[in-house]
Amino acid sequence: MESIIARLKPLLDYDDRYQIISWLFLRLLALIYLSAFASLASQITGLVGSQGILPLDNHFALAQQHLGDQAWLRFPSIFWLTGTDDGLLQSAALLGILLSLMLLIGRWQRSVLILLFLLYLSLYHAGQVFMNFQWDTLLLEAGFLSIFLVGGANPLLIFLFDWLLFRLRFMSGLFKLFSNDPSWSGFTALNYYFETQPLPHIGAWYAHQLPDLLLKAGVGLTLFSELIVPFFIFLPRKFRLAAAGITILMQLLIIATSNHNFINFLTIALCLFLLDDKLIKSIVPARLVTNIKSTHNSVGSIRSFMIILCFIAIPTSSLISFSAKLWDHSVIKQSLPLAETVQHFGIGHLYHIFPTMQTERHELIIQGSNDGRAWRSYQFNYKPDDATDRLRFNLPHQPRLDWMLWFVPTQHPVQIYWFDQFMRQVKAGSPSVTSLLARNPYPDTPPKYLRVLVYRYSFTNSEEKADTGHWWKTEFLGEFPHLSPRSP
Structure with missing residues (x-):
């Protein structure tokens, strides 16, 4: 392990261009965790409590019946240990709120981040079909990577955040093309989207009234922002800044016309890693900059090894699953169980936002x-x-x-x-x-x-x-x- 870390040391060394960025991201992540846990606290017992729609104890019993001792590996959750009592489900969500507030004020950050990840992973599996959404896995992976952000960012960790944002954006665009949906190929998707999305707000009604030409232009902008712009992420600084600007603009437009919970806010937060402290210093108040103290540490072998392991597991898992969607190949199929095992722990997932468009x-x-x-x-x-x-x-x-x-x-x-x-x-x-x-x-x-x-x-x-x-x-x-x- 020491020899591997020594060879990768330049990629694991602290990068002082992301000190303020890292501080800001963790605060934004705290707010997103806070909203996610607060949202669940008001619903979790009705969804999967003992008298809920899909009681968790029934779910775990069926998992054990079909998977035996492997059930916990398929659905990793603290509730295997604590039990599935309604009070425990509620307490997990309330504890998540408390820990989110602790992260917001910067107390015991790494320990808090570990607990937040474990709690949300547990609720993710407890929630069954009600938690089977891409924003939940996006939050899980962002939260998991953030555990290693405490102590300072390094190039390898920044790449993993970039890879997460790239997958979210590019895969969503590519699956739109591969779906053969005529509304995307015919540039009519926005003629239906505002009206047929799950929970439209008032902005959707006004957007639906826009001229057909503007709606078609919006489809073009969507495809450009998802198929071309993501590659800017891995190019020099000016391209990364352009990727951040265009992606943030798209998220703000979505917020103005759609109710998509916290995913757009989390996507905006991930765009921070496309910026750097030099730019942020010109935007945020100088007093805030001076109050952000350096928290980076020397490269620790365990932390470095975990980042290397993530660098192997996350891209590999996501690429295997992505390839399996596109090609019917025996080697890929044989590799799928490995990728799925990684994904059971909330990382390395695929993303495909609205690959098809409902017309009614x-x-x-x-x-x-x-x-x-x-x-x-x-x-x-x-x-x-x-x-x-x-x-x-x-x-x-x-x-x-x-x-x-x-x-x-x-x-x-x-x-x-x-x-x-x-x-x-x-x-x-x-x-x-x-x-x-x-x-x-x-x-x-x-x-x-x-x-x-x-x-x-x-x-x-x-x-x-x-x-x-x-x-x-x-x-x-x-x-x-x-x-x-x-x-x-």
């Missing part, structure tokens, strides 16, 4: 009745329920039940399974589950009957909005699941 918005309206004639609707916090509902901001919070309902009209077996479990808990009147709703029309006794109606929702135009005051036009399609699945 199908909304589920859940209703209850005691006589089969008079029906009352359950209301959700953020997803559209009524044509007059104001489009709300939920950034950086992710209401995971509201979000997941967007997938159900595809009628994919995974979506049907969790949705059936959700309906059973609503029928049983589970307080944990109904607490995830904005309005439960049967707060005392659950109704005898439930039904799910499906409507096509589309934005009104400016004239229709002025005449009716409605944000949406609705068209009844039928009763779920007795209608054709939404595609894609």
Whole structure:
């Protein structure tokens, strides 16, 4: 190990160009962790608690039944040791909030970062389908790499942060091309995106009204920023600065038109590593610069070895998985279990944001009745329920039940399974589950009957909005699941 570190010493030595950058990134990461744990604290028991939609104890029992002693390796989590009690799930999220605040003020940073990573990894696996999102794995890998950022950045670690940002951006663009989706190849994706995204806010309605030429230009800018700009990351300084500027601009445009929780803020934070202290000193107050004390240490053998191990494992895992998506080759298939093992620990994942574009918005309206004639609707916090509902901001919070309902009209077996479990808990009147709703029309006794109606929702135009005051036009399609699945 010592000889390997000695040969790679120039890449492991402290790089003083990133002292302020590293300090700022850790503070931004603390805020993102804070928002992620706070969001989960209000939902976790309703999603996977003992009376939740997908109880964690059932999940672990099935994992042990099928995987035996390997279950913990497939779903690494502290809950294997502590148990799956609702109080423990809630406590893990609350502890994450506390640790995020400690990171924000710079106390015991490395120990805190290790605990934050372990807690979020545990909740990631506990959350099952409700945590199966690319922003969750993006936060896990950024959080894991940040453990080694304490003590000072070095070229190898900066490369790993750059590789994470590159994968997020370039893979998302490439999968758009390989999906053969006509809305991307025909430059019409933004004609649908603002209207059909999972949880649009008011900015999406206004963006949808833009002229067709501007929407097509927006598709072109998206593809340019995802297919060309990511390569600037590995070029000289002026290209890196351009990559940061364009990527940050794209994230701000997305924030202005979409509710995508914390992913855009985390992407902006990752762009910091494309800058350097020389530039940051000209932007941030001089007093802040002088208050940031050097925290770098001499190269430690364990820390250096771990960074080298990450340098091998993360690119290898992500490249194997990426290759498997593109080519059907026996060697690649044989390597997939190794890549998947790495990914179970939250690192080395693929990214493919919106590879296909939905062209219709199908909304589920859940209703209850005691006589089969008079029906009352359950209301959700953020997803559209009524044509007059104001489009709300939920950034950086992710209401995971509201979000997941967007997938159900595809009628994919995974979506049907969790949705059936959700309906059973609503029928049983589970307080944990109904607490995830904005309005439960049967707060005392659950109704005898439930039904799910499906409507096509589309934005009104400016004239229709002025005449009716409605944000949406609705068209009844039928009763779920007795209608054709939404595609894609």
